[in-house]
Amino acid sequence: MIRSLAVGALLLSGAVVLATTGIASAQNAVLYEVTEAMKLKKGHSESAQARVATAALMGWVQGGSSLCPAWLTAAMNSSTCAISAVAQDSIKLATGQGPVHGKFAVTMQGDNPVDGPELVIVEGSLSGRIDLSPAVLGWNGTQIPLGTITGRWSARGTRGGPLEGLRTGGTLTGTFRLPFLGPEGGAAYMLNPFAYPGPRSYAAVEPRELSLGVPTVRLELSFVEGAGADDD
DSSP: OOOOOHHHHHTSOHHHHHTTSSSOTTOOEEEEEEEEEEEEEOOSSGGGOEEEEEEEEEEEEESSBTTBOHHHHHHTTSSEEEEEEEEEEEEETTTSEEEEEEEEEEEEOOSOSSSOOOEEEEEEEEEEEEEOHHHHTOBTTBOOOEEEEEEEEEEEEOTTSTTTTOEEEEEEEEEEEOOEEOTTSSEEEESOTTTTTSTTSEEEOOGGGEETTEEOOEEEEEEEEOSSOOOO
């Protein structure tokens, strides 16, 4: 998938530049695409053809925000809360862009201490726009396994849970890192195509980032509270 990127990467749009500066320092959540069901939809013209998909994701949100307050992570003896999401998008093949909407839940350990966290303590929704043009269109035939998401979110604490009464929301931004075959022959995530395949321009997919042995899409999100939060 990746060949010489030095020239092409310099000419990418500003939105893509934001996605290629390494692991985002402002991120407060990382999710991995566990499953995806995708269909290709024909439109009235070639430019209207779309890639329509539904994905299930799971990961972790960093402690210290209203979605995962520090007092809660301290009580759980952890630095994070679990988060899961189901989202649908429709990406036009002519542009690599399109809308996305979905639901997410922040969870903690429930009645089984052995399996993953499943007790919902926060329910939320999100909507926005995805730009996968670097991966869909590439540059001079070279696909770049990166994308971005921007949008809005809202959330509330579940009744009877430790965050009951919480109502919050705001804006979100994020970076998609699609796994690709790295220069050493294993699955990798692109960090910086400007420097690829130099040091720290990519990172190997770690065993914990596999789903049933398969490399997953990594989504790094920044949930920003306020800014005219939507009512849920």
